[in-house]
Amino acid sequence: MDTRTAIRTCPLCEATCGLEITVTGGRIERIRGDRDDVFSRGFICPKGTSLKELHEDPDRLRTPLVKNAAGEFEPATWDEAFAEIDRRLPPILAAHGRDAVAAYLGNPAAHNMAAVIYARVLLKAIGTRSVFSASTVDQYPKQMAAALMFGTGLSVPVPDLDRTDFLLVLGANPMASNGSLMTAPDVRGRLRAIRARGGRIVVVDPRRTRTAREADEHFFIRPGTDALLLFAMVHTLFDEELAQPGPAGDHADGIESVRALALDFAPEAVADACGIPAADIRRLARELAGAPSAAVYGRIGTTVQRFGTTASWLVDVLNLLTGNLDRPGGAMFTRPASGSGNTAGEPGRGRGAAFGRWHSRVRGLGEVFGELPVACLAEEIETPGDGQIRALLTIAGNPVVSTPNAERVAGALGRLDFMVSVDIYLNETTRHADVILPVPSPLQRAHYDVALYSFAVRDVANFSPPVLPPDDGMPDEWQTLLRLTGIVTGQGPDADVGAIDDFVAGEAVRRQTADAHSPVAGRDPAELLEALAPRVGPERILDLQLRCGPYGDGFGATPGGLTLARLEAEPHGIDFGPLRPRIPEVLRTASGRIELAPEQIVADVPRLAAELAERPDPGALVLVGRRDLRSNNSWMHNLPVLVRGKDRCTVHVHPDDARRLGLTDGGRARVSSRSGAIEVPVEVTEDVMPGVVSIPHGWGHDSPGVALRVAAAHAGANSNVLSDEQVVDPVSGTAVLNGIPVELAPVAAAAPVTAPA
Numbered sequence: 001m002d003t004r005t006a007i008r009t010c011p012l013c014e015a016t017c018g019l020e021i022t023v024t025g026g027r028i029e030r031i032r033g034d035r036d037d038v039f040s041r042g043f044i045c046p047k048g049t050s051l052k053e054l055h056e057d058p059d060r061l062r063t064p065l066v067k068n069a070a071g072e073f074e075p076a077t078w079d080e081a082f083a084e085i086d087r088r089l090p091p092i093l094a095a096h097g098r099d100a101v102a103a104y105l106g107n108p109a110a111h112n113m114a115a116v117i118y119a120r121v122l123l124k125a126i127g128t129r130s131v132f133s134a135s136t137v138d139q140y141p142k143q144m145a146a147a148l149m150f151g152t153g154l155s156v157p158v159p160d161l162d163r164t165d166f167l168l169v170l171g172a173n174p175m176a177s178n179g180s181l182m183t184a185p186d187v188r189g190r191l192r193a194i195r196a197r198g199g200r201i202v203v204v205d206p207r208r209t210r211t212a213r214e215a216d217e218h219f220f221i222r223p224g225t226d227a228l229l230l231f232a233m234v235h236t237l238f239d240e241e242l243a244q245p246g247p248a249g250d251h252a253d254g255i256e257s258v259r260a261l262a263l264d265f266a267p268e269a270v271a272d273a274c275g276i277p278a279a280d281i282r283r284l285a286r287e288l289a290g291a292p293s294a295a296v297y298g299r300i301g302t303t304v305q306r307f308g309t310t311a312s313w314l315v316d317v318l319n320l321l322t323g324n325l326d327r328p329g330g331a332m333f334t335r336p337a338s339g340s341g342n343t344a345g346e347p348g349r350g351r352g353a354a355f356g357r358w359h360s361r362v363r364g365l366g367e368v369f370g371e372l373p374v375a376c377l378a379e380e381i382e383t384p385g386d387g388q389i390r391a392l393l394t395i396a397g398n399p400v401v402s403t404p405n406a407e408r409v410a411g412a413l414g415r416l417d418f419m420v421s422v423d424i425y426l427n428e429t430t431r432h433a434d435v436i437l438p439v440p441s442p443l444q445r446a447h448y449d450v451a452l453y454s455f456a457v458r459d460v461a462n463f464s465p466p467v468l469p470p471d472d473g474m475p476d477e478w479q480t481l482l483r484l485t486g487i488v489t490g491q492g493p494d495a496d497v498g499a500i501d502d503f504v505a506g507e508a509v510r511r512q513t514a515d516a517h518s519p520v521a522g523r524d525p526a527e528l529l530e531a532l533a534p535r536v537g538p539e540r541i542l543d544l545q546l547r548c549g550p551y552g553d554g555f556g557a558t559p560g561g562l563t564l565a566r567l568e569a570e571p572h573g574i575d576f577g578p579l580r581p582r583i584p585e586v587l588r589t590a591s592g593r594i595e596l597a598p599e600q601i602v603a604d605v606p607r608l609a610a611e612l613a614e615r616p617d618p619g620a621l622v623l624v625g626r627r628d629l630r631s632n633n634s635w636m637h638n639l640p641v642l643v644r645g646k647d648r649c650t651v652h653v654h655p656d657d658a659r660r661l662g663l664t665d666g667g668r669a670r671v672s673s674r675s676g677a678i679e680v681p682v683e684v685t686e687d688v689m690p691g692v693v694s695i696p697h698g699w700g701h702d703s704p705g706v707a708l709r710v711a712a713a714h715a716g717a718n719s720n721v722l723s724d725e726q727v728v729d730p731v732s733g734t735a736v737l738n739g740i741p742v743e744l745a746p747v748a749a750a751a752p753v754t755a756p757a
């Protein structure tokens with residue numbers, strides 16, 4: 001049998017590692033790191049090799065499923081599945097309006113060219129404002145702060161890991177997560193290099209994480225108080241005359257407002273609330289200001305918490321005030337090859353960002369990046385009236401496990417008139433669907449990280465063709481999304497997908513030729529479309545974006561510039577080098593300035609100041625999450641290689657709390673909150689701060705009707721049963737998933753294991 005080697009980028013997390021895949025006679029033989037990958041240099045984590053098990057997983061859906069009158073799923077042909085959707089979805093649109101049909105996009109949609117490009121087409125075709133995604137249980141606070149300060153949601157400064165002399169990490173554990181809003185394969189190697197060159201790493205986290213162990217210093221922090229700590233550092237910079245904004249400061253408005261706002265947050269005033277001594281806060285601020293270069297970096301622990309947007313904003317306020325914004329070794333802006341809102345249009349100014357352009361019907365939460373916060377999904381389904389959600393489309397999402405008050409979400413999905421899921425599994429969410437449309441495995445599709453290369457610590461580009469052919473008759477994900485587009489635009493279940501795709505590409509080309517700052521401004525769209533032929537689908541759009549992007553050939557305007565064909569000839573990727581300063585060209589605010597004190601965020605500061613008056617009950621416990629290297633949110637627990645070994649869905653409890661509550665290591669605890677209760681095994685450990693307990697999210701795979709045989713045998717419990725959908729960061733509407741008040745009680749050893757929803 002013939003053996004070949006395929007090179008491709010791993011699409012599972014944000015690290016974009018290169019894989020070398022050996023294929024013999026159509027079967028995956030072996031997966032290892034691609035040592036020649038320009039970015040990852042052979043690094044790989046256990047999930048990368050598990051792509052083989054994922055591809056071969058017998059539970060991975062290969063044919064559509066349609067629910068029969070008895071409520072049971074039956075395999076269906078593609079034509080039958082689309083016919084059923086066409087029979088049931090358009091009447092809902094006709095009778096109840098566009099907003100009655102909602103969509104939820106999950107995390108893997110961001111790692112998938114087809115979904116990144118074509119889900120937007122489908123949503124626009126539905127014309128609904130009832131759009132939700134995993135971003136409002138994730139990074140929108142950071143993107144909102146970035147948009148207000150720099151003009152676009154993609155203008156997120158990333159730590160220049162490979163050159164920094166001082167890295168301050170808050171609420172991130174890249175040793176487990178492999179980095180987020182910081183695309184950087186082999187974080188461990190890059191962190192160790194910082195210390196090897198004499199630099200320092202400080203980690204702030206209520207848990208002593210693997211990343212904390214790699215650091216020079218670790219501080220426990222009381223969950224949700226990062227904004228206080230960061231403000232106190234800002235205070236210190238002004239108080240001790242250490243603020244030196246550098247060249248970026250010349251482009252910033254609002255520095256004086258920030259100085260005034262920081263007056264209330266002296267280190268001595270916040271120390272008790274944060275649990276970090278004032279002297280340490282002052283020293284941290286001095287170290288940050290004194291380092292030759294430094295970067296402050298915050299992630300999930302700083303976003304899905306009570307002050308998500310304000311804390312995210314302060315991270316970059318500190319970067320600017322210490323002269324580290326946009327300088328090598330500091331926090332810098334990526335210049336992605338496929339372009340983004342901050343490479344297109346007029347350099348240096350733009351439309352800026354607008355939020356709250358509409359509001360959710362029931363709770364009045366503001367729109368953010370064209371979406372409504374997923375924390376209000378359930379109530380929008382349950383509450384009668386004009387605009388009530390009656391149908392839901394999920395694409396690569398598992399909101400029943402991933403979003404707050406999971407039991408309420410599950411109940412709400414059960415009440416929908418109609419639900420379609422585009423997904424690879426029959427899981428906790430898709431079991432509520434009437435039709436499940438599967439998509440090819442990651443190895444059966446082309447890949448380019450359109451989204452994640454926008455946050456890379458180097459400017460890189462890498463394209464991978466499919467490694468294996470699709471399963472019999474299975475359309476590519478983009479074709480499925482366009483066939484749904486045909487249905488919601490009244491073209492019936494058999495619309496001409498190729499014609500819709502031609503229309504999409506035509507529009508994309510016209511937008512480029514109409515942009516006065518595009519390298520193809522004023523050119524004939526037909527000529528460009530001809531140059532893109534015979535490509536179709538995501539590859540055609542990608543080629544267009546690459547050629548019109550910052551390194552592109554501009555369809556002849558810059559001979560030798562980037563094209564998809566050139567990338568195809570470089571399977572290990574192309575490295576455009578370390579990040580380069582981009583201010584002021586990167587800015588897209590209406591003023592053309594960095595808005596250091598944006599109104600929406602400044603308005604949140606009094607709420608933060610009010611925290612200082614709070615005296616938390618000393619016996620109170622709060623819940624935070626955690627990630628494990630061998631997990632990926634909720635959906636990789638069906639792969640034996642990733643769930644082997646000891647139970648990982650446990651609650652971590654500090655010995656002092658365990659003693660007080662009568663909990664023992666290896667025993668079980670009932671954990672309850674305002675919204676629900678679960679039972680989990682207890683691990684007593686000093687790696688968690690007293691008063692804080694930690695349970696990973698993404699578990700709870702024992703719901704009836706779920707077809708995940710391996711995961712069901714390692715079910716764990718769904719921690720989002722405990723998170724409260726009523727508690728959000730009011731600025732961004734993003735859910736608070738860290739710092740949830742909980743109570744713990746021992747469960748008698750003999751008690752049966754109860755099944756959470």
Ligand SMILES: Nc1nc2c(c(=O)[nH]1)N[C@H]1C(S)=C(S)[C@@H](COP(=O)(O)OP(=O)(O)OC[C@H]3O[C@@H](n4cnc5c(=O)[nH]c(N)nc54)[C@H](O)[C@@H]3O)O[C@H]1N2
Pocket residue numbers: 105106107108109112134137138139300304395396397398399401402403422423424425427439442477625626632633634635697698719720723737
């Ligand atoms: N308590 C707590 N909750 C959290 C978090 C936390 O830290 N704590 N983290 C939050 C974060 S950061 C995120 S991103 C969310 C994730 O929230 P979600 O995106 O809703 O959940 P996932 O577990 O990523 O589920 C992905 C779904 O996509 C399917 N899938 C996988 N690959 C593909 C594909 O290629 N195409 C399609 N169509 N489907 C595919 C899987 O089967 C699964 O159903 O969870 C959030 N929830």
Ligand SMILES: Nc1nc2c(c(=O)[nH]1)N[C@H]1C(S)=C(S)[C@@H](COP(=O)(O)OP(=O)(O)OC[C@H]3O[C@@H](n4cnc5c(=O)[nH]c(N)nc54)[C@H](O)[C@@H]3O)O[C@H]1N2
Pocket residue numbers: 013014107138170171172173174176177178179180204205206207209221222223224225226299300301302305624625626627628629630631632633634698738739
């Ligand atoms: N192995 C693995 N990798 C993943 C994922 C996965 O599920 N598994 N998910 C991917 C996704 S979707 C994302 S968004 C990224 C997330 O990437 P990270 O943000 O690096 O994710 P976590 O490992 O959850 O780290 C968050 C840390 O915040 C801490 N924390 C909780 N509350 C607070 C707080 O109030 N303040 C501070 N300072 N810290 C706090 C937690 O203890 C935890 O250590 O990871 C991605 N990579």
Ligand code: SF4
Pocket residue numbers: 010011012013014015016017043044045046047048049178185
């Ligand atoms: S670190 Fe992320 S991208 Fe790299 S192999 Fe693991 S899952 Fe894949």
Ligand SMILES: [Mo]
Pocket residue numbers: 107138
């Ligand atoms: Mo995420």
